[in-house]
Amino acid sequence: MITIVFLGKLADLAGAPTLQLAAPLDWAGLKAALPAALAEAIEDPRNRVAVNGALLADKAALQASAGDEIALLPPVSGG
Amino acid sequence: MRDIRLLHQMFLPGTLIGPFTQANPGLGGVCTFVGEVRTDQGVEALELTHYEPLTLKGMHELADRAFDRFTLMGLLMVHRVGVMRPGEPIVCVSAAALHRRDAIDAVDFCMDHLKSAAWFWKREKRAKGNGDSEWHWIEPRAQDAQDLARWQR
Numbered sequence: 402m403i404t405i406v407f408l409g410k411l412a413d414l415a416g417a418p419t420l421q422l423a424a425p426l427d428w429a430g431l432k433a434a435l436p437a438a439l440a441e442a443i444e445d446p447r448n449r450v451a452v453n454g455a456l457l458a459d460k461a462a463l464q465a466s467a468g469d470e471i472a473l474l475p476p477v478s479g480g
Numbered sequence: 481m482r483d484i485r486l487l488h489q490m491f492l493p494g495t496l497i498g499p500f501t502q503a504n505p506g507l508g509g510v511c512t513f514v515g516e517v518r519t520d521q522g523v524e525a526l527e528l529t530h531y532e533p534l535t536l537k538g539m540h541e542l543a544d545r546a547f548d549r550f551t552l553m554g555l556l557m558v559h560r561v562g563v564m565r566p567g568e569p570i571v572c573v574s575a576a577a578l579h580r581r582d583a584i585d586a587v588d589f590c591m592d593h594l595k596s597a598a599w600f601w602k603r604e605k606r607a608k609g610n611g612d613s614e615w616h617w618i619e620p621r622a623q624d625a626q627d628l629a630r631w632q633r
Contacts, residue, residue: 408601412529451533454534477598
C-alpha cells in the first residue's frame with residue numbers, strides 16, 4: 402500500500418488526513434483514485450507533491466511503490 | 481550554540497532566551513523576536529499543522545542559510561505546532577553575534593522565511609455570532625512574498 406498524506410485545506414477536501422491506496426501509483430493513477438474535486442485541486446500548480454519527504458520538481462513524473470508516502474502540500478499560510 | 485526545535489506544547493520564551501544567551505559567552509549582542517497569537521476580534525484559537533518530514537528539515541536548512549549569510553555565534557529557532565490560544569507564543573528566534581547588525585538581520589531573515597516559506601499551514605477558529613465557531617484556513621498574503629523578496633536583492 403501507499404500512504405497519501407493531505408495537508409492544509411486538502412485534508413478538508415479529502416475528509417481525512419491520510420488515505421491508503423494500492424501500489425504502484427503514477428500521477429494519472431493517483432488522480433484517478435481520488436475524488437474528482439481532490440484530483441482537480443492537486444492539479445493546481447501551487448500545490449506541491451513530496452514522496453518520502455522529498456519534493457518533486459515535476460509532480461507529473463510521480464512514481465510511487467509499496468511502502469512509499471506521498472504528501473500533497475498546498476501553499477503554506479502567511480500572516 | 482544552535483538550537484532548532486518544533487514544540488507541541490506551550491512554551492515560555494524567557495526560559496529559552498536566558499540559557500541561550502549564557503551558551504554564547506563573549507557575544508557582542510543578542511537579538512530576540514517572539515511572535516504570539518494576536519487577540520483579533522472573534523478569533524478563539526489558531527492551529528498550526530506541519531508535515532514532519534519537511535518542516536523540521538526546512539527549519540534546519542533555513543538555519544544553515546542564516547549561518548552562511550550572517551556572522552553568527554548562535555541561533556535559537558523554536559516554533560510551535562498544534563492549537564494555540566490568543567496570547568500564546570508561536571515562535572521564538574534569537575541570534576547571538578559579535579556585532580548587532582548580524583544578530584538583528586539574522587532574526588529578521590529567519591522570521592520572513594518562517595512566515596512565508598516554511599512548511600506550516602494555519603487555520604483560525606472564529607466565532608460566528610450565533611454562539612458557534614468555525615475553522616478558516618489562512619491563505620498566503622502578498623505582503624509575505626514582498627517580505628521574502630527583500631532578501632533576494
